[in-house]
Amino acid sequence: MSDMSVICLKDYKKCGFEVESCELYFELFEEFVIVTNTMEINKLDAQEKHIKLDSQELELLEVYLNDLKLNDTRYDIQEESFTVYNVPNSFSLKIKNKLYPQNNTELEGLYKSGSIFCTQNEPEGFRRITPYLDRPDIMSVFTTTIVADKERYPVLLGNGNKQSSHDLADGRHEVTWFDPHPKPSYLFAIVAGDLGVISDEFITASQTKVELNIYCDKGAESKCFFAMKSLKDAMIWDEQKYGREYDLDVYNIVAVDSFNMGAMENKGLNIFNSHYVLADEDKATDADFMGIQSVIAHEYFHNWTGNRITCCDWFELTLKEGLTVFRDQCFSADLNSQEVQRIEDVKGLRERQFVEDASPMAHPIQPDSYISINNFYTSTVYEKGAEVIRMLHTLLGESRFREAMDLYFKTFDGRAVRTGDFLWAMSEVDKEKRVDFTQFKRWYHQSGTPILEVKDSFCDGVYTLDLKQVVPNKVDEIKQEPFYFPLKVGLIGSDGKEIKEEMLVVSKEEESFVFEGLEAKPYLSINRGFSAPIIIKQEKNEYAFLMKHDKDSFVKYESAQSFALETTEKLMESAELDAEFLNSFGYVLDLDVELSYKALLLELPSISSLMQRQKVVDFTPIYKAKERLEREIATEFKEKLLDIYRLHHKPKNKELDTVSVGERALKNRALRLLSSLESREVIDLAYKQYQESLTMTDRVVALDVLENITSHEGGLALDDFYERYKDDTLVMNKYFSIIAASQREGVLLRVIASQDDEVYDKRVPNLVRSLVGVFAKNYKYFHAADGSGYAFVADKIIEIDKINAQMASGLASAFKIYNRLNQNNKNLIKKELECVISTHSLSKNTYEIISKILKI
Incomplete structure (x- = not known):
């Protein structure tokens, strides 16, 4: 078993050394990679005699101290560290080591995604590449040279600007990159491969030309143009909104299939999960396009809120992530619909973060301890962190918040800082002392939803x-x-x-x-x-009135949701359907408002929303009541829903303008409500939509509707979808998700069988998330009374933990509502999790999650 020691914020100590510069020389071969790391290091604390570097799973070849080759009596190698004894005040340390990227299934450090060499170093992947002071407060200037076979790897990318490139005599070539901006090791990146590319340029406000490139697998170049547009939109927005210009000659993005996260903001070389880059109307939904726009912007905005100013230690993660999520949310709202964006942001917060806050995994946005920092890339740190920034924006107002951000950038550029430094900048412009920052800090250090x-x-x-x-x-x-x-x-x-x-x-x-x-x-x-970000409880609620008259788009939506929640809860007690709710729903059906917003107003509460309101969660009555409410609405308003569908169903329209996206959202909301009738008329509508529509948005909704109400047409459509897209991994993620989320009987058996499909690969995180991860969110079958869902996911955790600990711990989080379940389900979960946690060599990632759930 890995080291399970707890790392605490109170134990943070400034490092006794600084790395003035780091020169890295990568020799890439098919079987292995040789890394030569030359660092110029200064001692900051005279009491430090030895330098202890972070190192993990590396094969050491040679060590030189000031050009003197050291024997093994001068250094010590441990499982997670490399120590050099008796170092002088200033010295050059050169380390040569070997690693095997093709065997790296953890996808941390240097690994291969298909035939592409790529890296992921946040938070602690760099120690898997070379021994280093792998912590965010060690900022250095990096020079990187990459050598590889030119035919196999014609594209060699690194951080910063390209300094030189030339061919070598043996069919190999080398490229050197120099990044003039000091950065921590987690922002380091290289990529090598035979890649396709689209290119463009951007002229900054100060008239500097920046070369823009998006790299991908060859043949996928046509799917990169929306991402390029999103990047340029983000660059314009950040200049206008925050006065932030880009600071290098080139900005590169690379899309890869195997990636643990959504994307990574490495300086000048962003590496992306291909899901957030590649899109066209035939293979991406409207939601996919919006996700690409948001994530492209998020990683670009990190250039200032994360790169130029980074966090002092990993306990400060929300300093860069919460702030940057807030910025990307505002960007998406400005480019699209303010009201829809705000509602979608709050929906996501409630679906994920509120559940986390009510679980044994609750933690502040600035946690005070961890076993594995990978486990704190959470909705709390990101989305709740963004809400905390939004409250500051609200309290200060737009102009003073911008003034505070300008002060923050000016004061801390090029430094690794703490959340306290950010709040200092906020308080400096608050001359009237309207905000009690001492009390406001509780949002950083207290957990739970008030x-x-x-x-x-x-x-x-x-x-x-x-x-x-x-x-x-x-x-x-x-x-x-x-x-x-x-x-x-x-x-x-x-x-x-x-x-x-x-x-x-x-x-x-x-x-x-x-x-x-x-x-x-x-x-x-x-x-x-x-x-x-609070929960409101009122003695008397005037939902019907507010749905009609409130000018605030969020409260109008909130009233519709709350009214539906209370109505569903009454149905759980076998009460009659509230006539006033039906009248209010009918009123919304006739509203003349922006179509995407109207689709949200007509959305019924999720199972998760209903679950959160129960002291002891029992999914059976929740599902029955929700299904009954859907049928009652569809029966009462069948003709109106059909009229909405017919009016806005335009199968040949694949535009991405606001009206087109809104029409698809509204008519598909109507179709989903009508599907509760399970009638031949609705089945025919859905099947025709699947066959005729040109957009993936319409096709996926129709496919999902059919899968849930008819095995015949659903099976035909699924088979057709598979044959049409089986060679496109991104689209197959949707296929597996539809199977795993199905509400029809036998879903677990179909999920198990899908693992044997030639398209499925348990080493690819997107595929695991789409099949096993989505099943774990299918409350009806994951929480089956016989415990079969728990047993399946627990077995997958054990299996995947040996391949990719970060993925396994993510799956383990599905059990976080353990403490809210009835005793039968709790007993079934406890049995499975005790089996997982007793597994030999369980990763610390997974151990930490399960130990918190079981309160070990």
Whole structure:
């Protein structure tokens, strides 16, 4: 078993050395790679006699200290470290080692994705390439030379700008890259392969020309143009919004199939999961295109919020990730629909982060300890971290937030900093001291989702709003203090007209806010725009009124969702369907609003949303009630839904403009609701849509509908889809996801059988996520009463942990609602997880997740 020691924030110590420069020489061969690493190092602490470098799974060949070759008495090699004894104050250290990328299934360090050499070094992959001070506060200037066979690997890429290239006598060639900007090792990257490319250029605000390249497998070049457009849009936006220009002569993106994450912001050489680069209308959905736009922008924005200014240690991860997620969310909102983007962001937060906050894996956005830092690339660090930044933006206002960001960039450029440094910049522009930053910091150090209990009253023209914060204890039951947050509220008259909107600042456990001079008790619109990541609980809810009259697009959506949630919960108790809810739903059907937004208003709550409201989760009544609500709505509004479908179904339209995307979203919402009727008419509509539509969006929705309601047409469509796209791994991810998410009987058997498909490869993270990962989110069958779903996923965790620990720990997270389940399901999970955690040589990634779930 790996080292399971806990790393704590309180134990952080500044390194006693600095790496002034690092020159790397890579000799790439088919069977192995030789790396020669020459570092110029200075001692910062005179008490340090020996230098201890991070090193993992490396075959050491030679070591030189100031050109003197060392014998093995001068250094020590351990499983995860390499120590050189008795080093001087300033010295050159040259290390030559061998590694085997073709055997690296962890996809960390240097590995091969198909025939492409590539790297992934965040957070601690560089130590798998060469011994180094592999920590984010060690920033150095890197020069990288790559040597390889020119025919097999004509493209050799590194960080920074290309310095030189020339052919060698033996059919090989070498290219040298120099990055003038000091960076930590996690931002280092190389790529070597026989790649296709599309190229463009960008002229910065200061009239500097930047060469833009997107590399991919040959033959896929035509799928890169949307990504290129997204990159240029992001560069323009960052200049206009934050005054940030790009700082190198070239910006390269490389798409690879085997990648643990979505993408990586390596300086000047972003390596991407191909899912977030390659797209055309035939093979990518509208959601895929929006995902590409967002992730391309996210990695570009990291150039300043992550690269030029990086985090001092991994406990500060949200410093770069939360801030950059906020920036990419704002970018997507500005380019598309503000209201739709905000709702989608909140939906994602609730589906993933709220569940995490209510589980044994709850942690602050700045965790105070970890066993494996890979496990903290979480929705809490990213999405909740973004909401914390958004609250600062709300509290300061647009202009002061921009002023604070300018100060942050100016003060800390080229440095590794802490979240406290970021908050310092925010506080420096807050001259009026409107924000209590001391209390606001609790968002960084406290976990869980606060609940705000709301009561109101009206007397003699005075409206009083009484608020009470209920802050959950930490996982270890330590009490936590009240948060400080903005709360946007609106008061609406009975005639539907807005009386006033105000931003309140909530900071106490209990407090009251008074509004005077009102003629009658107003209707309350609360947490407008989701101004704070909290749960609202009110004594009386006016959902129907707010669905009709609230001008705030988020609260209108929230009211529709909350009304549907409460209606479904009543159906779980065998009550009659609420007639007022049906009337309100019918009102939304007739609304003349932006079509994508209307599709969201008509969306019924997810199983996850319903699950979160139960003290003890039982999925059977949830599914039954949700299915009943869908049937009742489809029966009541069948003709209206059919009219919406017919009006907006345009199978030959494959444009990506707002209206076209909205039409597809709305008509497909109607089709999904109608599918609950399981009628021949709906089956024919879905099958015709699958056959005739030109977009992957329409095809996938039709395929999913058919798979869930008919084995015959569903089977025909699935077979056709397979034959059409079996040679395209990205599309086959959708195929496996549809099988794994199916609500028809026998899904587990079909998932098990799919593992033997020639297209499926358990070494490719995207395929594992699409089959096993999606099944683990299929609550109906993952949580089957006989425990078969648990046993299957537990076996996959053990199997995949030996291949890729990061993927295995991700699958283990599916069990995080363990503490919320009924006793039968808890017993079944405990049995399986105890089997997993007792496995010999289990990775620390997986051990940490399971030990937290079981509270070991």
